[in-house]
Amino acid sequence: MRIIVARQPDGGYLVRPSTPIPGARKDGLHAAEAAALIRRWEREHEPRWVFPSVGHDYPPLVADGVRIGRCIDLALTEYLLLAHAGRHGESRSLSSAYARAKGLPPPLAADSGPADDGDEPTLFDLHHSGLPPGVDPGEAAEVVLLDQEQRIRDLPHPDRMRLLVAAEAASALAAVEMSADGLPWRADVHRRLLTDLLGPRVPSGQRPRRLAELTERVASAFGGRPVNPDAPGSIVRALRRDGVEVTSARAHALRRIDHPAIAPLLEYKELARLHSAHGWSWLDQWVRDDRFRGVYVVGGVVSGRWASRGGAALQIPKVLRECVRADEGWTLVVADAAQLEPRVLAALSGDRRLAEVSASADLYASLASTMFGRTPRGDDRDRAKIAMLSAMYGGVAGEAASLLALLRRRFPHAVSYVEHAALQGERGGTVRSRLGRTSPLPSEEWRTLTGGNGDEETARRVARDWGRFTRNFVVQASAADWTAVFLAMLRRRLPAPAHLVFFQHDEVLVHCPAELADRVTTELAGAAIETTTLVFGPSCPVRFPMPTTAVEVYADAP
DNA sequence: GCTTTTTGCGCC
DNA sequence: AAATGGCGCAAAAAGC
Structure with missing residues (x-):
């Protein structure tokens, strides 16, 4: 009915x-x-x-x-x-x-x-x-x-779209319920952390003590001339006066520079970020009764990922995981779909060798041994990871291109799958996820730029940009298919009063009485297996491990 | 002066 | 040789 x-x-x-x-x-x-x-x-x-x-x-x-x-x-x-x-x-x-x-x-x-x-x-x-x-x-x-x-x-695959529609609706239910229940958030722990790192609270608009000290240290490193560390232009000008050429004041650009102001500047940036994005006013606005209630927007991102509105619910910084604590007698069960996207690519492309690699819990280590033909050593694992990320994101900088070539030799089906998606995008076409999410068409402006009447280099560049988008889309959107179905399955399986309190792309937190932790862990594993069968079929050879830990404090999860 | 865009950085 | 994808938010910078 x-x-x-x-x-x-x-x-x-x-x-x-x-x-x-x-x-x-x-x-x-x-x-x-x-x-x-x-x-x-x-x-x-x-x-x-x-x-x-x-x-x-x-x-x-x-x-x-x-x-x-x-x-x-x-x-x-x-x-x-x-x-x-x-x-x-x-x-x-x-x-x-x-x-x-x-x-x-x-x-x-x-x-x-x-x-x-x-x-x-x-x-x-x-x-x-x-x-x-x-x-x-x-x-x-x-x-x-x-x-x-x-x-x-x-549709060509009505069963897939029916599954997607049901999963998307269940995700929407989960999102509303998560907002209502809230993520357990200890405001006292958060305040202590802010005071320890920044100094006592000051009226908004003023710099807390620690930031004021760092501002002075920056100024004295520039010979006493006042520099506003919040203003990128001010930093770039000050460095130029001292003969250091930089094009931006971004942290990664500054890190390359040898200048006495850099250390205090980087420290300032990190703390100022915490203060402005997740400081006392964020706490006032978003945390009540020791619960953080963000608003999640299902269907807010073309790829099917969730977006958030207000409170930056999907960008909680790692240092603040200390504040996420289970209620007395309860526990937080933390689980993430490990290396979800490469596993999704293995399943999508039907690449047998990549599916074999996915049998390992540490996919990148296993990938490295296949790529380099030896037990991973040195930075083998990191390089294998760069190769895989380049395949999925379209990276070509530095060593990426040669690593990608090696990946292509070992895993031709997986790499050609994403390259085909990229080609579709470069031609202005659309691509689809496993369950039928579809990439948008490029804009009218894009068509004009690539139409052959303008600058060829621009045309090539915007075409490549869109190709990177569609290349990534097939993987990211299919991962979103998997997680939407997973949420639907998990939500149905959770024994009351266990409930979802957080979900972020490939990670979930369940808040439950401590004695239910084992049961919840079992349900998480069961949901992952059921999801893989539903999304990729019963004979899918790819493994999707879901490492799970029960902790009192989110920061204690690995 | 107000509004929009850009910059920079947080998460995956 | 080469700008790797998706998002949100605060403050600065630019535009009106």
């Missing part, structure tokens, strides 16, 4: 079984009423819920304690299907999808904002649904649902 749940323009809820049950149609419910109804129907029927947008419709329900098993997200599905058809820029809103399904002209109200602006901020404007008069969100959702099912049936 499917039940549509939609927030209405006035903020009320509509809850409606897709196949009508007498008396089951409910409109204009308050969030709390809707929550009670959904809890009951979830218990009695375990339906597949249908949301116009989980990110928009689900949070108020979650705040009321609702947790559902499975659903469809019409907006995320619409995006995947539009992208598959080469129509990335078009609106994924309910009203646009409805208009598309009915063959009506696109609505204006809900679709302000330029088409290439990514996610529409007014995805579901509270006052204008954008639907034609007399059509309510429930009716529109029903139409869109059926239309999408038909479009999926028409």
Whole structure:
């Protein structure tokens, strides 16, 4: 059974079984009423819920304690299907999808904002649904649902897209629930760390003591002339006055220079970064009751990775992992899909030798022994890693090109897979992930530049740039397929009250009572195996290990 | 003066 | 010979 749940323009809820049950149609419910109804129907029927947008419709329900098993997200599905058809820029809103399904002209109200602006901020404007008069969100959702099912049936691999759509929707549920539950975050530990590193808190706009000291040390290293270490131009000018030629004030450029100001400058940059990005004001704004609640945006990145909005939820610096601590009597189970992307490439390309390499838990060490024909020594492992990253990212600098050539000799199928993707991009074509995520078409500007009427060198450069993008896309987006399915499987398997508290591209944190840690570890491993079978088929020879540790403090995970 | 773009750096 | 992919955010720099 499917039940549509939609927030209405006035903020009320509509809850409606897709196949009508007498008396089951409910409109204009308050969030709390809707929550009670959904809890009951979830218990009695375990339906597949249908949301116009989980990110928009689900949070108020979650705040009321609702947790559902499975659903469809019409907006995320619409995006995947539009992208598959080469129509990335078009609106994924309910009203646009409805208009598309009915063959009506696109609505204006809900679709302000330029088409290439990514996610529409007014995805579901509270006052204008954008639907034609007399059509309510429930009716529109029903139409869109059926239309999408038909479009999926028409694809070359409907089963793959169905899996992707289900996994994406489950990811969206997980994202909302993670925001609501929050990541355990000890504000006292964070404050102590800031004070230790920066000195006592000072009013915003002022430099904490440690930063002020370093500023003076920089100034005296420049002979007493004041230099603003926050201003790249100021640093470059000061170095030039002392006869040091630099083109930028980036840390890696400064590291190459021999000058007494460099050491305090680098230290300043590191601490200033902590202060401005994750200092006291970040703590004030994002941590309450010892929980960090970031907002995750599923479907926010073309490759299928999650984005975040506010709080930089996907960029928590390593030094702050000290603050992430399990509650009393609880534990954090930390797991990451080790070397996910090269394993995904092995599975995608069907390269048998790379699949054999993937049997090893340390893929890069194993790769090195195959590449160099000996037990890895010296920097063999690092060089093997550079070769693999160059294949996936399109690197050519330094030693990368020759290492890549060696990789190509040993793993021709894997390398030709990504090179084919690069070639597609250079020609202005699209590429797809395993489950059917599709890369966007290059911009109109790109077509002009590569059209043959302009500068040849520019044309070559932008073509190569786009080739690097599509080369990476097939791997990154297929890795996103794998992790989306993994999240869906894991979410279903976790025994209450264990719950996901963090997910970052290929890593998950589960917060659970200490006695459940072993069970959670088992479920993580099971979810990884199940995921690999679902995404790459039962005969996939590639191994996807998921090393797992249970810790009290995130920083203690390896 | 305000707004937009660039720079630089954090995460994967 | 060669700019390796994706993102978000704060502050500086540039543009109006």
